[in-house]
Amino acid sequence: xxxAVVVFxxxxxxxxxxxxxxxxxxxxxSFVSHTTTDLSAFDGxxxxxxxxxxxxxxxxxxxxxxxxxxxxxxxxxxxxxxxxTCNGFQILTEAGLLPGTLLRNESLNFICKKVALKVxxxxxxFTSEYSQDEIIHLPIAHGEGNYYCDEETLAQLKAxxxxxxxxxxxxNGSVANIAGITNEKGNVxxxxxxxxxxxxxxxxxxxxxxxxxxxxxNFGKVTN
Amino acid sequence: MYFVKVFVTxxxxxxxxxxxxxxxxxxxxxxxxxxxxxxxxxxELKVQSSQEPVETVVEALCDQxxxxxxxxxxxxxxxxxxxxx
Numbered sequence: 001x002x003x004a005v006v007v008f009x010x011x012x013x014x015x016x017x018x019x020x021x022x023x024x025x026x027x028x029x030s031f032v033s034h035t036t037t038d039l040s041a042f043d044g045x046x047x048x049x050x051x052x053x054x055x056x057x058x059x060x061x062x063x064x065x066x067x068x069x070x071x072x073x074x075x076x077x078x079x080x081x082x083x084x085t086c087n088g089f090q091i092l093t094e095a096g097l098l099p100g101t102l103l104r105n106e107s108l109n110f111i112c113k114k115v116a117l118k119v120x121x122x123x124x125x126f127t128s129e130y131s132q133d134e135i136i137h138l139p140i141a142h143g144e145g146n147y148y149c150d151e152e153t154l155a156q157l158k159a160x161x162x163x164x165x166x167x168x169x170x171x172n173g174s175v176a177n178i179a180g181i182t183n184e185k186g187n188v189x190x191x192x193x194x195x196x197x198x199x200x201x202x203x204x205x206x207x208x209x210x211x212x213x214x215x216x217x218n219f220g221k222v223t224n
Numbered sequence: 225m226y227f228v229k230v231f232v233t234x235x236x237x238x239x240x241x242x243x244x245x246x247x248x249x250x251x252x253x254x255x256x257x258x259x260x261x262x263x264x265x266x267x268e269l270k271v272q273s274s275q276e277p278v279e280t281v282v283e284a285l286c287d288q289x290x291x292x293x294x295x296x297x298x299x300x301x302x303x304x305x306x307x308x309x
Contacts, residue, residue, distance in 0.1 A: 057265075058292055065289075094292065101294040103234075108241050148238060148295055173239070 001220035003029035004042040006072070008063045013049035013086065013194065020196035021046070025212045027220075034066040044081040044219055045072055047088030049141070049194060059102060059144050060090030069095050081125065081219040082188045086142055089180075089190030098183055098190045099157065100149030106173025110143040114204055116168040117179055117193060121161050124182055125218035126189045129210040135168065136207035138193035145192040147174035147181075160184055165191055187219075226271045226278045227303040232291045233264030265290075270305075278302055 005017045014031060022029040029046075032039070039045060052063035063069065069091070076082045076097055084092040092098045105111060114137050122132040130136065149157070154175060157163050165180035172192075180191025195208030234240045240262050247261040267290055271278050282300050291298040 057289070061289065061292065093294075099294075101292050103238065103295060104241050106239065106241055108245055150237075150294075173241075 001027050001043045001216055002041065003027055003044045003046055004032045004036075004039055005029060005046045005048060006034060006036075006068055007031050007048070008034045008050070008052035008066065008087075008091075010052045010054055011048045011050035011087070013196065016194070016196045017046050017048050017085075020199050020208065021212055021216075024199050024209070025216060027212075027216050032068065034063070034068050036068045037071055039068070039071045039075050042075075044083070044215060045075055047072075047082070047084035047091055048196075049086030049088060052087055052091065055087075055144075058090075058094065060087060060092075060094040063087075063091045064094040073097065076183070076188050079185060079187050081215060083126065083215065084188075084190045085194050085196065086140075086145070086192055089192055090144070092188060092190040097188050098181060099153050100147055100175075100178075100181070102144050102192070103146040103148045103173070104144050105142070105146050105171075110141075111145070111171055112139070112141040113171075114139045114198075115171060115179075115193065117165045118168055119164070120166050121164045121182075123161070124164055124186050124189070124214075126182070126211060126214050127164055128218055129214040136210075137205045138195055138198045138207055139204065140171070140193045142172070142192055145174070146172045147178040147192070149175055156184075157181060162186075164189060165193065225273060225305045225307050226269075227305050228267075228269040228271055228278065228282055228300055229303075230267040230269065230282065230286060230290055230298060230300045231264055232267070232286070232296050232298045233262050234295055235297050238295050264296075273307075 195211040198205035198208035243261040
């Protein structure tokens with residue numbers, strides 16, 4: 001399985017993602033530029049955290065119009081895996097690949113800490129290596145991670161089991177404690193926490209490993 | 225040529241934490257009469273006359289880029305200008 005790590009102007013977690021999947025998980029992976037128009041050589045796309053286009057206008061709003069996003073949309077429509085963390089999640093909502101949007105944290109504080117999450121749905125191709133309702137610890141680092149959607153959308157998310165991760169304590173004001181969701185088909189996942197920063201116990205947690213292990217195991221089979 | 229002012233704000237149902245913080249500061253200044261503060265974005269556009277009505281262009285732009293209609297609403301004012309020489 002070969003991953004593309006998309007680099008936007010302002011991405012700053014791209015190297016962490018590449019290091020996580022390539023150096024630690026042993027998958028093939030390489031950087032691709034936001035100007036790329038062809039992702040056919042890849043089996044999975046990873047959108048990193050950071051501040052694409054300086055977060056001007058709204059987080060992710062301008063990145064959504066970069067060349068690569070047309071191709072990411074096509075890629076997603078083919079049922080191939082797309083994962084966005086933090087700013088990557090914001091880009092996926094702005095692009096309409098995931099429902100809802102991310103607002104400024106209710107406290108207005110930029111929050112940078114390790115948080116406890118519940119794996120609400122371990123029956124996805126991104127989370128199958130976790131146990132259902134397992135509590136894991138991943139770091140967050142965001143100012144605009146307050147997930148918002150209207151009641152109708154929330155009802156759909158619940159009915160389709162698209163809510164994958166919930167904060168144990170609601171740290172940023174998110175609707176229904178939502179930390180991560182998938183699209184209806186289950187091949188696009190966005191989350192505010194950073195699994196790629198929780199890969200070694202030396203750095204505080206290695207709970208992110210099973211996330212990438214799930215992706216490689218499940219999607220690797222589908223596409224290889 | 226048109227001069228267009230676009231105002232984008234959160235929908236009334238969406239909490240505006242920046243507005244709440246500024247309201248707190250206003251109250252600290254003693255202006256208790258200020259009941260509510262909402263913070264939004266303001267855009268100034270110069271739009272050349274074309275076959276498409278200017279309202280259509282501005283609304284398309286707001287829906288696609290200037291506002292995220294999941295959480296924001298927008299309104300705009302259109303002022304007709306004399307063509308620049």
